[in-house]
Amino acid sequence: xxxxxxxxxxxxxxxxxxxxxxxGVQTPFRRFLSxxxxxKLAVIGFFVISAITLVAIFAPLLAPTDPxxxxxxxxxxxxxxxGQAMMTGTTAHLGTDxxxxxxxxxxxxxxxxxxxxxxxxxxxxxxxxxxxxxFSAYAGGRVDSVxxxxxxxxxxxxxxxxxxxxLVTLGKGVDKTIIALVVVQxxxxxxxxxxxxxxxxxxxxxxxxxxxxxxxxxxxxxxLLPNCLAPMIVVGTMxxxxxxxxxxxxxxxxxxxxxxxxxxxxxxxxxxxxxxxGKYWISVYPGIALLxxxxxxxxxGDRLRDVLNPRLQK
Amino acid sequence: MKPWRQLGLAALAVVTLSAPxxxxxxxxxxxxxxxxxxxxxxxxxxxxxxxxxxxxRLTDWTPGMDKIFGRAAESWKAINDTTWEFKIKKGIxxxxxxxxxxxxxxxxxxxxxxxxxxxxxFRTYTKGKTLKKxxxxxxxxxTDSPYPLMPNxxxxxxIMSSEAKGTGAAxxxxxxxxxxxxxxTAAIGSGPYKFVEWKKGDRIVLEKFDGYQGSMxxxxxxxxxxxxxxxxxxxxxxxxxxxxxxxxxxxSDIERLKNEPKVSLSSGVSNRVIYLHMDQFRxxxxxxxxxxxxxxxxNPLKDARVRKAxxxxxxxxxxxxxxxxxxxxxxxxxxPEGFFGRSPNLSAEKYDPAGAKKLLAEAGWxxxxxxxxxxxxxxxxxxxxxxxxxxxxxxxxGIPTKVETMPKNVYFKRASKGAEGGLPEFSFVLVxxxxxxxxxxxxxxxxxxxxxxxxxxxxxxxxRHSDAKVDSLLDQALATVDDTKRAALLAETTDLAIGxxxxxxxxHYQVNTWATRKGLKYxxxxxxxxxGIDLVPAN
Numbered sequence: 049x050x051x052x053x054x055x056x057x058x059x060x061x062x063x064x065x066x067x068x069x070x071x072g073v074q075t076p077f078r079r080f081l082s083x084x085x086x087x088k089l090a091v092i093g094f095f096v097i098s099a100i101t102l103v104a105i106f107a108p109l110l111a112p113t114d115p116x117x118x119x120x121x122x123x124x125x126x127x128x129x130x131g132q133a134m135m136t137g138t139t140a141h142l143g144t145d146x147x148x149x150x151x152x153x154x155x156x157x158x159x160x161x162x163x164x165x166x167x168x169x170x171x172x173x174x175x176x177x178x179x180x181x182x183f184s185a186y187a188g189g190r191v192d193s194v195x196x197x198x199x200x201x202x203x204x205x206x207x208x209x210x211x212x213x214x215l216v217t218l219g220k221g222v223d224k225t226i227i228a229l230v231v232v233q234x235x236x237x238x239x240x241x242x243x244x245x246x247x248x249x250x251x252x253x254x255x256x257x258x259x260x261x262x263x264x265x266x267x268x269x270x271x272l273l274p275n276c277l278a279p280m281i282v283v284g285t286m287x288x289x290x291x292x293x294x295x296x297x298x299x300x301x302x303x304x305x306x307x308x309x310x311x312x313x314x315x316x317x318x319x320x321x322x323x324x325x326g327k328y329w330i331s332v333y334p335g336i337a338l339l340x341x342x343x344x345x346x347x348x349g350d351r352l353r354d355v356l357n358p359r360l361q362k
Numbered sequence: 363m364k365p366w367r368q369l370g371l372a373a374l375a376v377v378t379l380s381a382p383x384x385x386x387x388x389x390x391x392x393x394x395x396x397x398x399x400x401x402x403x404x405x406x407x408x409x410x411x412x413x414x415x416x417x418x419r420l421t422d423w424t425p426g427m428d429k430i431f432g433r434a435a436e437s438w439k440a441i442n443d444t445t446w447e448f449k450i451k452k453g454i455x456x457x458x459x460x461x462x463x464x465x466x467x468x469x470x471x472x473x474x475x476x477x478x479x480x481x482x483x484f485r486t487y488t489k490g491k492t493l494k495k496x497x498x499x500x501x502x503x504x505t506d507s508p509y510p511l512m513p514n515x516x517x518x519x520x521i522m523s524s525e526a527k528g529t530g531a532a533x534x535x536x537x538x539x540x541x542x543x544x545x546x547t548a549a550i551g552s553g554p555y556k557f558v559e560w561k562k563g564d565r566i567v568l569e570k571f572d573g574y575q576g577s578m579x580x581x582x583x584x585x586x587x588x589x590x591x592x593x594x595x596x597x598x599x600x601x602x603x604x605x606x607x608x609x610x611x612x613x614s615d616i617e618r619l620k621n622e623p624k625v626s627l628s629s630g631v632s633n634r635v636i637y638l639h640m641d642q643f644r645x646x647x648x649x650x651x652x653x654x655x656x657x658x659x660x661n662p663l664k665d666a667r668v669r670k671a672x673x674x675x676x677x678x679x680x681x682x683x684x685x686x687x688x689x690x691x692x693x694x695x696x697x698p699e700g701f702f703g704r705s706p707n708l709s710a711e712k713y714d715p716a717g718a719k720k721l722l723a724e725a726g727w728x729x730x731x732x733x734x735x736x737x738x739x740x741x742x743x744x745x746x747x748x749x750x751x752x753x754x755x756x757x758x759x760g761i762p763t764k765v766e767t768m769p770k771n772v773y774f775k776r777a778s779k780g781a782e783g784g785l786p787e788f789s790f791v792l793v794x795x796x797x798x799x800x801x802x803x804x805x806x807x808x809x810x811x812x813x814x815x816x817x818x819x820x821x822x823x824x825x826r827h828s829d830a831k832v833d834s835l836l837d838q839a840l841a842t843v844d845d846t847k848r849a850a851l852l853a854e855t856t857d858l859a860i861g862x863x864x865x866x867x868x869x870h871y872q873v874n875t876w877a878t879r880k881g882l883k884y885x886x887x888x889x890x891x892x893x894g895i896d897l898v899p900a901n
Contacts, residue, residue, distance in 0.1 A: 118750075118762075119754070119757035119758045121754055123750075123751040123755075126685070146614075146747060306765070306766065307749075307765055307767055308753065308764070320592075320594060321594065324594045324612075324614075324615050324618065325615050325617065326618070
């Protein structure tokens, strides 16, 4: 956490009276940082999501039990209320679910899957979307029309519907969920970057690059792409949050993750069965975890949009 | 507008306005929707239960399955070793006003026997039987060998009107397609209730048939079946008063509903056993692997000792207590206590980890192997959770087990004929069987007899258990007319097929629970059916 603390110091310093001190050495990054930190909520969001990411990465070290190891989960521990002891002697601080998994461990592992699937599918979709979108914008003309009509068709289907159909055909598992999410997401990236790239393409620096006789690939990726990145970061953040909630929805509907490896959505749906009989903890805690994760990502994304959008600059 | 016409309209308005507020309407919240209104499309619990109210059968069971009574048949008797005579009741009308005669019965059995394109047929009950018309109200059913179970078998096939018209291809299913039933045109039965409409995914509406001549009760004028698949939603609908009764009360809510003053519960043991099939026909089974998940060219499940060891590793008491919340009975054979032809020697296998370990070692599999259990997740009470609990138990005892569950429409297709050549795809499956004939011969025939499509045997034998001795004992039992002797033979067959061979592993008998609002009462049905006929006002 020391790294985070340092950031906080910079943030406070940048925001406070010492601002002048930095004026002489202002780099774009410093400026970005000070703009970002103007919103306290966004800073909190950033720290929460960093903490959640760390928990997810170090899940095997942090979780009291391994909820995905069937041999160590026992049905005799099922539906314990928060605070009760399991057969192995471990205390289930947030209770256990219907199959006897410790909720704390299940949620930590669930977060791991949710974030993994969200970020994984986001990055792959971004790479595909950027390549297609840039190419489309640069090529223009008929190619552009064809590609963008495909994107239009893709965007006209509700994401959840496409993902559902894909998962029904593909089956269960992390890899298949990622594939389904990439398919429903790439079009957003493609559409966004194409819009930005179309504007940038008419700029002088591209024209001069063309006049210099640089290769098309070089122009696209070394000149055009860096200047289109800012909106991509914003869309990327928002799409990760979207992917996480989409994965949760799919799991809630019984698709996505296998039954013995529940992600947050699956945990919520498992607990839904018990909600009428007063065993609230199986649904409620994973629900809160999901909520906090998505809200933090959205806070960060919102702020990034404000900071990176030149039209909103003072 | 002329005054007399106004008067007429006013009268009409009074009639139509007062009609919906009749007290004798009832709404039932059901978990499972039938797959068709065509009575021969799918031999499936929800279909048989729903359509049994619309169509008569020759004979039928009382709710507790302790007695067979005549519906279309007035009386029946064996007139010689291989012929049964059924007398049809005179004066039975179909919903379209035509008379029910032997012709309709023969027509119905023919359509059931030759049904094309259905999901699971009634052929088990029609194969090997020849129907012959003696006169309009006398029917002979002939078999090759003595067949004492005839009145049991006739509780299955429903009787439709031979005058029903359809839009299907003329050479297929008598020209009537399932669609013609689903929209009501061909859904003409003679049962106590008429089919009104089916809104798929939402509701089926039945209406009292005024010309009904039979002995079944007609407690309601209109019965609406609403399909509410989600468990909590079904309970909530009852508590909110949207429905008068729900079936398949989730086990986790039973305790709570007991204390609810607005609700009364009724439950009964069903004829359904939940059990495991194991691949006994492939030398290399696709879902039996080495411990680290690699394919294996040997199949330990072929060894009865391994099967017995697996059975001993399963803590049935724990499943009943923790998964079923006490609402189930550990099983050791095909039917719960009280049914005909049970074996007195078989009780539920005791949980014995040490014994299982020893037995596995003896069979040469002391180091264990890997398995995948497949099961449905929307068919039986808590099915997915049972599969997971078994996965836990086996994994903890040296057989790392993966759990895979799926919706029933995908699952049963793959479990029965998903592999190449129409063979069962899975190695270790969780299934249930409700014995429609009220005695063990039907599950013995379907689940444990050697698979033979032409003889109608082993139709659901997804592990392909096969033992010539079981087959011959069963054939002998099926042809024995004397009840006591037949019961003894059936018990002996069960002893051999389950007790010795471990052809399947029985887990538990289902106990079904219905919840009604106070003032109503449901007669729990051992065949698990949910009907409006068995829902009556509590006095």
